[in-house]
Amino acid sequence: MFVKPVSASALFAxxxxxxxxxxxxxxxxPALVTADAQVVDLRAAFGDDRLTVRGLLDVWDATVTRLEALAGDSGAEKRPLADFRVHAPVKPRQVFQSGANYRQHVIDLHVAHRAPGDDRPEEExxxxxxxxxxxxxxxxxxxxFIGLPSAITGPYDDVVLPAWAKKPDWELELAAVIGRPAHQVSVEEALEYVAGYTIANDLTDRATVFRRDMPxxxxxxxRSKNAPGFTPLGPWIVPAASVPDTGGLRLVLKLNGETMQDESTEDMIFDVARMVSYASQSARLLPGDLVLTGSPAGNGMHWGRLLRDGDVMDGSVTGLGAQRTRCVAEVSP
Known part of the structure; x- marks a missing residue:
């Protein structure tokens, strides 16, 4: 496990x-983490030793009121966050992933994935x-499209690069966490079904995105996105009330300290409300489900530098904290 020291000065909004x-x-x-890096064990606070974050999201409308009271309760029993290991904040039933949702990112991919025989200048x-x-x-x-919950790992855990993945790439994303069952909801009401937001790094093996045996x-x-650990998630879920505007959040991913992605959600083609509404037209979104909203420009294909053994990725989104993951090559049997 590769754990990033937690700074109380910039935990979350x-x-x-x-x-x-x-x-x-x-x-x-499940835990409530305060802005000064203190922890309230919600099993004790809610009187349920089997409680999970997803269980809290199942009754989010009632939960959020109790959490607000606990956060302001100076008498609540608390321990330092540094005493604990941080895992992915929720185990979703479903993961909805978005492709081609940042304008500059898609333009860069279009240029990088030149079709055979297309010899036009890059500018064209x-x-x-x-x-x-x-x-x-x-x-x-x-x-x-649909992702697998089994690909999710913690925000500070190592990411194993499978031996078959020849071009593993990073894709930092804003993820919406569903707080109420949502089916065929309108764009105007879609954000009412979002409990909060977290960070996802939706890793992709570029070499297996397209089927070469049957184009x-x-x-x-x-194949390309769902290897175990290919979706580092977290470190926490920040309630939607603390992130009232998702239209100007800054996403930054650094590789070994060098900035690769640095973009605003203003570059999204479809905003969070449109993404949630669209997914709900076909599927029934459930509490705890994730709606990943796409990744901005600056992935490895753009830079001509893919992930390798020993690489360290630092990802952050305004108001949602930061994650750090180290890449480890799979040991072949």
Missing amino acids: GPYALATLSAPDGPEF RRAEAAEIMDRRAAEDLPYV QIGTDWL
């Missing part, structure tokens, strides 16, 4: 957040991609 923690050699438990292909993105924003719908099938997201 608002007075508290939800986390899943564990003491050394102890079980995971970039202009073509920009026109496509403008048309998408005006006329099209979001692109959403007409298209993308293979199972």
